[in-house]
Amino acid sequence: MNTASPPADVAEGLAFHYASGGGLTRADLTLDTATMTAVEGPSGSGKSTLLALLGLLLSPTDGSLRIAGTDTGSLSSADRDLLRRRSIGIVLQDLGLLTFLNAWENVAAAFGPRLARHRAAARDLLGELGMEQLADSPVSELSGGQRQRVAVARAAVKEPVLILADEPTSGLDPATANSVMVSLRSCARRGAAVLLVTHDRAVAERCDERHVLDAGVLSAASKELG
Numbered sequence: 001m002n003t004a005s006p007p008a009d010v011a012e013g014l015a016f017h018y019a020s021g022g023g024l025t026r027a028d029l030t031l032d033t034a035t036m037t038a039v040e041g042p043s044g045s046g047k048s049t050l051l052a053l054l055g056l057l058l059s060p061t062d063g064s065l066r067i068a069g070t071d072t073g074s075l076s077s078a079d080r081d082l083l084r085r086r087s088i089g090i091v092l093q094d095l096g097l098l099t100f101l102n103a104w105e106n107v108a109a110a111f112g113p114r115l116a117r118h119r120a121a122a123r124d125l126l127g128e129l130g131m132e133q134l135a136d137s138p139v140s141e142l143s144g145g146q147r148q149r150v151a152v153a154r155a156a157v158k159e160p161v162l163i164l165a166d167e168p169t170s171g172l173d174p175a176t177a178n179s180v181m182v183s184l185r186s187c188a189r190r191g192a193a194v195l196l197v198t199h200d201r202a203v204a205e206r207c208d209e210r211h212v213l214d215a216g217v218l219s220a221a222s223k224e225l226g
C-alpha cells in the first residue's frame, strides 16, 4: 500500500433514504489507493445503494463524499459526471458489455467511440489480466469469468483512482472467481483503490480491509470474523 498517497475516497456519515424507507443509514469509509476493500452484507442491507453513492450514480441525502480530493457535495451535475468519468471505474453486476464488439474493443470503449486509438492500452491491460489470447474474441463467445475480466479491464483502463465492483465473483466457480480476484488485485497494484461488495466471506477475506453492512449501517468487520 502506498501510504504517501491521499485516500482515493472518504465518506463521512453518508446516507441515502428511498421513499420506501430503505437505503443506507450511515457509512463512514476511507478507501486508500493500492488497497482492496470488501463490503459484506446480507441481501437488502444497502450494498448496491452504497456502491451507487460512491460511484456518483446517486446523490446522498446526508453526509459528505470526497473523491480524489474533490468534495462532491458542491459539484454541478456536469462536474459530477466529469469526475465519475475521470476518476471512477465501475463493474456492475449486469456487466453491460457491448456484445457486437470483441474483448479489446469493449475495453477501449471506456475512452469513447474512437476505439482504434486505445487499442494498445486495451490489449496491454487484457494481457496483464491473463486475457491476451482472447483479446480479439467477440464477448458473446467468452465464458462468464472471461467477460467479468473484460469488464474489470474496461473499468480500469483509464487508470481511475477508484474501482467499484458489485458482486464480481457472483455465480462463478472457485477457479474463475480466483482469476477475477487476481485481476482486481492487479488493478490495486497499479494504484487504484478497489472496493467490492460481496456475499462471499472467502472473497472478502482476500481483501486488505473489510467492512460489514447491516440494515444500512456500515462498520469495520471485527477481526474474529476471520
Ligand SMILES: Nc1ncnc2c1ncn2[C@@H]1O[C@H](COP(=O)(O)OP(=O)(O)OP(=O)(O)O)[C@@H](O)[C@H]1O
Residues within 6 Å of the ligand: 018, 019, 020, 021, 022, 023, 024, 041, 042, 043, 044, 045, 046, 047, 048, 049, 050
Ligand atoms: N429503487 C428503490 N426504491 C425503493 N427502495 C429501494 C430501492 N432500491 C433499494 N431499495 C431498498 O433499500 C434497501 C437496500 O437495498 P440495496 O439494493 O442497496 O441492498 P443490497 O444489500 O444491495 O441487496 P442485494 O444484496 O439483494 O442486492 C432495501 O431495503 C431495498 O428494498
